[in-house]
Amino acid sequence: QVLLVESGGGLVQAGGSLRLSCAASGSNFSPYTMLWYRQAPGKQREMVARITRTSTTTYADSVKGRFTISRDNAKNTVYLQMNSLKPEDTAVYYCNRIPIGAWGQGTQVTVSS
Numbered sequence: 366q367v368l369l370v371e372s373g374g375g376l377v378q379a380g381g382s383l384r385l386s387c388a389a390s391g392s393n394f395s396p397y398t399m400l401w402y403r404q405a406p407g408k409q410r411e412m413v414a415r416i417t418r419t420s421t422t423t424y425a426d427s428v429k430g431r432f433t434i435s436r437d438n439a440k441n442t443v444y445l446q447m448n449s450l451k452p453e454d455t456a457v458y459y460c461n462r463i464p465i466g467a468w469g470q471g472t473q474v475t476v477s478s
Contacts, residue, residue, distance in 0.1 A: 367392045367466050371459060374472030377450055385445040385472060387460030395438040398463040401445045403456035403474075410459070414445060428454075450476045 373385040385401070398417045404410040414434035415423040422434050433446040443460055457471040 367394060367397075367462065369460050369462075369466070369469040371469050371472040374458060374474045376475045376477065379451055379476055379478050381450050381476070382446070382448045383450065383474060385447065385458055385474075387443045387445075387469075389441045389443075389462075394441050394443075394462065399434075399436060399443040400461055400463065401434060401443070402459045402461065403454075404459070404471075405453075405456040408456075413458070416443065447474070450474075452476045452478045 367389050368391045370388045371385060373383060375383060377383055396418055398415060400415045401413045402410050403413050411425065413425050413428055414432055416434045416436050420436065424432060431447065431449045434443065436443045455474060455476050457473050459468055459471040461468060
């Protein structure tokens with residue numbers, strides 16, 4: 366079973382940047398498509414970005430041009446670089462794989478206006 370641990374969240378002003386990391390352990394994650402999700406208070410969890418094993422990327426329209434997903438298979442880690450942050454990006458961010466596995470604790474991102 367793959368254990369996922371997210372980190373890198375924090376409090377940032379609008380327009381700022383953060384880089385999230387998701388470290389996977391317990392299994393080699395290189396064959397998997399990896400995803401970042403987020404869940405804002407009172408809202409459903411939504412997919413933010415996706416990266417295939419060959420590093421093809423897909424983004425939600427709300428983050429396109431601002432967020433960049435990447436992966437380092439040697440480190441079993443996937444990243445989410447978030448630039449030009451907006452208050453509506455405030456959420457708990459989670460990573461996972463396809464097929465969906467156990468969810469980690471997530472990392473809180475708070476963007477102040």
